Every structure is written in structure tokens, then in C-alpha cells.
Amino acid sequence: MTDAAILSVPQAESLFRRNLRDFRRNRLAMASLIVILVFVVMAVAAPLIAPQDPNETDLLRRLQPPGWAPGGDWAYALGCDGLGRDILSRIIYGARISIFIGLAVIFLATGVGILAGLAAGYFRGWVDVVISRVVDILLGFPYLIFAIGLMAMMGPGLMNIVLALAYKEWVIPCRVVRGETLAVRELEYVEAARALGAGPRHIMWREILPNILSPVIVISTIRMANVIILEASLSFLGLGVQPPTASWGSMVSDGRAFILEAWWVSTFPGIAILLLVLAINVASQGLRDAFDPRFSE
């Protein structure tokens, strides 16, 4: 073998790395990723960053306007709420709740969805019938009403919110995984693996799963934005995290009463929700463009 032949061997580059490179080239997606990272840092380092104690009430500062408005104080940059708590600090702490619940629900739901979807798509038969019917039934319920019902039964609390949302959320990845599995299991390389003596477990985890992971990752990130909105909705309705813990949804709800005289109480947590959800949506679009082969050039 000559040196030339060895030199002509192209550099090994995995599909994943190539996709990552595509993602990095997408400026809008990168900007969104930075926004998301800012929120994540806020959540993780909340005690270090927050200028005030988020739960300290001070009735003298009740409905104090933001720092730049007349009567404002820059130590309370985004103003104070009806109990005189610092809104900026509460937004920073609230990021913990939103991001934690978003991640927890998505991980739980994606895990369950992958297992159920693989089983349904690979084994077919009655396994598929049972799982698919459960999925259809769950899809028939309006999401928020379903979650409200569960929260009413289980009572409030962080873990209960996660469970209430995950109970229904798993059907989304499940349907994606099932559909992709049905397509992939008929492909030549799966048949080739069977011809080489592969068993069902090997085929599901090594042949099918790695090849359907991209759409699952993409759909999960898109859904995460949705889950964050749902958590905010539950908190807005008073079914979410209980006071005094700061949650963006309940902050928006708290400000409703003073929306005319103290607009900042509801507006800033609302903007926080908007920014995070928008950033996740744009970033997941970018992920989809980069990772889903159907959208790459």
C-alpha cells in the first residue's frame, strides 16, 4: 500500500459532529442558545446573582416602580411586587423552577416515550394496539385540563407538577419513536443484523434507536418550550409551585390585580417566559434543520 492511498483516506467525521457544525453556522439558533444559557446560568447561580432575597417582603416598598422610573431604586432594578419583594430576584429564582420542570418533564417523558414507542413499533401486534390506544386516549384530553385534574387529585408540589405534565407528555415522543421504528425496522441493515444473529434487544437499542434519535431530540426540545408554558399556566392558576416560592406563572398572576397602576409586576415575568420559550423554539428549529436529514441540504 502506498503512502498516497493512506493519505487519501478522509478524516473520520461522525454524523453527529457534522450536524453540530451545521447548527453552529445558524446564527439565529446560536443567539437563542446564548439566551438559553443566560437563563440556565441564572437558574444555577441564583443565590450569587440575585441582588435581593426573593422572598423578603417589605411593605414600605410595595409596588415600587423599576429603577429608571420616578420613585424607583436601582437596587430593585425591575421594581417590587404587591408585597414589596424584588421582582428581578424573583425572576432569577423563578428560572430555576421553569428550567427544572421543563428538563425533568422532558427527560421523564422522552424516556418513557422511547421505551413505549420502541416496544410498540418493534413488536407490533397486541403490544402496539395497547400502547397506541392509550396514546390516542391521552391525546383526546385537552392538555391543560388533564393536568389541572391531576394536580387537583395529587395536590400541589414540584414533583407533582412534573408527574402531572409527564403523564401526558410522553405520548408525543412515543408517537414519533413508534412511527420511526416502523419505518426503520424494515430497512435492509436491520434485516442484515438479523441475518447475522442479532436478537430483538440488540436490534432495538443498536440498530433502530441510534438511527431515530435525531427527530426525537428535536421534538423533545420543541416540546420543552411547551412544557414551560404549561407549568407557567398551572402556576398562574395557583395549582403549581406554592408560595412563597417564586414561579414566573404565579408572578404574572400576582400582578393581575395591579396591572393598571403597577404594570411591571406582571410584565417582567411575562417577558421572561416569552424570552425563554422563544429562545428554545428558535434553537430547536435550528436543531431540527441541522439534525433532521429531511431538512438538511
Next chain:
Amino acid sequence: MSVLLEVTNLRTEFATRAGLVRAVDGVSLRVARGECLGVVGESGSGKSVTFSSVMGLVRSPGRVAAGTIHFDGRDLRGLAPEEMRAIRGRDIAMTMQDALTALNPALTVGEQMAEVMIAHDDTLPSARGARRSAIRDRSVEMLGLVGIPAPETRLRQYPHEFSGGMRQRIMIAIALTCRPQLLIADEPTTALDVTIQAQVLELISDIRARLGMSVVLITHDLGVVAEHCDRVMVMYAGQVVEEGPTDQVIGAPRHPYTRGLLASIPRPALRGQPIRPIVGQVPDLVGLPPQCRFHSRCPLARQGCLVQVPMLPAGPGRQARCLRLEEMS
């Protein structure tokens, strides 16, 4: 030579909406140790299904309805699924028709080779480091055997980084990793261009000689069979219509279908003359009457042919399913 694979009266059926399709109907065959058997026939003649049945890979709505399959003295139809799984890949390996899609795009070539060894090879060292290097050494050796340059680098690459011919070689390398006694190559060259075809077939013949394994070569191409196979089996509409030593079958076919196949090959010597195709189409396999299946397309057909025709002796080691085989010589 001793018999490695013996199939008798195999019948594989598919339950379709139109009715029961007998894709393989009463096929019997033998493969001796070290022998290369060519299997030819047009699309839908049951070549691939026959060997999928041997491998136990026929899936619902299809099923092996009757017949016996003996491999190396074991009855394959009587085995439990786990036992059959252990034989696939270790004792009998099969390469798929389309090399471009038969490798898992999400795993590196090295990973795919390693998995076959991990699944089947009990002689691998159990210590992690030793095991890893044993797998690596064998993978490098196999890629070298099929003529892939710089195997160490190539092991870390993904299938999309290889050309079609290379992927076919890799598939063969993976199939040969556990040194099977029988390699079933299902149209190993259809997806490849002509120069690569010759290389891949050469490679299979070469490895067969070196490892002493048996090969079943499924193909459309009688030219390929003529060059590489000891014996040939011609299939038509789910049945074997002619079977015998390659040079005899190709030199003096005893079934009008084989003759038709040979006549439809373009030849430089017959330049200017029209190619003579076999007129008509393969019959619908649903509800076939028990009579010669080729008679509707057969130039020699006559009234007496509308009966069930068994395989008839047509010389030493030869058989053909034709009542008029004597007249063909």
C-alpha cells in the same frame, strides 16, 4: 464431498389479500462442503425467499409451511429462536442485496464488526483490554482480507464515508468475521458497477478457497454463475426447474427456461441479431394449477404439458423439470 446444507421439499407461503402465495414450492437442494452453488432466476422466482427460509428469517405474513432443512447434521426448522440466532452469523452468514443500505448508518464500521464477534465468539478474552485488542486485531485482519486499505483508520469511519464497492466488501468482511461454514451472498453485485462486480466476485471466490467455506451465490446473471460456481440451480415461479454442474447446464440446458435465459444474454458473437427475450411474464403465484408453470411461455409446450411435472433425471448429477427434456439435447 460431504453435504453441508440439505433442503427437501421446502414450501414457504405468504398469506396475502389476494390469497395464499407459494413463493417457494417444493424446493430441494444440496450444498456440499467447499462448494459454490449458483442460484439463478428472474425477480420473484423465489431465490431470496428460499434462503431467507433456510436462515429462519421469513416473517409474518410469510411462513415456512413444509419441508426439512438440515445444516451440518442439525434440523434447523426444529430449533428454538435463540438456537437459530446463534447459528446465524456464526455458522451461516448472509449478505444482503443492497450494499448501500445494508450497513447501519449510525455506527462505525468497527463497531458493527465488533458486535458480531461479541454476539458469537466465545473464545474472546474476558479481560476488557485484551478483549478490545483481540476484536480490533480481528477486524483489521478481516478488512485487510477483503482488500480495504488502511484498515485501522477505516474502522473508525461511518458507512457514508465509503463507496458502494467498499461497503459491499465491508458487508462481506462482517459476514466472514466468525468464519461461517456457509456464506449466502444474495445478489452481491447488483448495486455495483461492472469493474467492481468482478472484484467482489473474485474476492468471494478467493476467500472461499482460503477458508474452505461453501458459498451460495444468488444472482440474475448467468455469466457470474459460469465463472464462479461449481453447480447451478435455476428457479422459476417458486420451483427449481433445472439443476446440475454449471458447465453442463450452461453448455446444454435441458429446460426451455434455462435455454431462454441463455438466449437472452447479449453476445458479441451474435452482433446485429436481435436479442431473443422470453416472451410473456411470470405467472401469478396465487392459485396456480398443478401443472408445468412455464408452459404459457414455453416454445415447446404442447397439450401433454398441462400436468404436474416432477424433477426428472437429465444425465449424471443433473435434473430438470421438463417432460420434453430429451428433445432439448
